[in-house]
Amino acid sequence: MPPQFPLATVGALVTAPDGRVLIVKTTKWRGTWGVPGGKVEWGETLETALKREFQEEVGLDLLEIKFALVQEAVNDQQFHCPAHFVLLNYYARCESTQVTPNEEIVEWQWVTPQEALDFPLNSFTKLLLEDYQQRFIRV
Template identity: 35%
Template sequence: MAYHKNKKHPIPVVGAYVFNKQGKILLIKSKKYKDKYGGPGGHIEFGETIEQALKRELFEETGLLVSNPKLFDIKELINSKEYKKSGHFVSFRLYGCAFSDKVKLDPKEAYEYVWVYPKKALKMNVMEPTKQSIKKLIKLKKDGELS
């Protein structure tokens, strides 16, 4: 869309926080994250719901399907140094459980992935906005609010 290029409007995006059956979370390493770990995600296309965008982006980047993703966080990233592209992003963060943990990365999107327990992820080379969202997930789980 044209307004993305002129940077006069916020850009809506989704971020996927996907768990496997062992309770590990999926992180991908990408050039767009300046070679740090982050979650799969991307732009919301015109006419898509947040959930539809998340499912599409997750499948395109990893080949994974997720069941019943739930919104748990919204982050505003304004010219964040964490991303290769600058801009004003409004990131809708959703979590869900993957039907499988067999990842098939799109090499244009990411070049490495790892399934890791959330607390261990905080000690890795993870983007700061991703760490903040993982901390929120850990707290939600501890408080019994994560289904």
């Protein structure tokens, strides 16, 4: 039986020193690509949860963490099971591009933000990328 309340989750679009961003394909989002992240544990701050999730999933240390946006997923068909998530999204950067994936990460790519939009992204990551481009990329 699913929880009777929404679950808080954190995730981040992370930029490498060369400007590329990390996208990942996980076992949880039905073949779509997204960003690393996960559930906030009891008593954990959002930033601590984000740093922990990135260490666990891809082995990266995050720097310059900045809040991006909030999204909500209520029994979204893109997720592998019924769930109600409050998705707290961030932007951050990292010094390394050396990914050490855990068992949840099927594939990963460092790509430009524009190239990322060519991947089959989950809708939440697509919105985060579009927001990032509007805020930070000048054409």
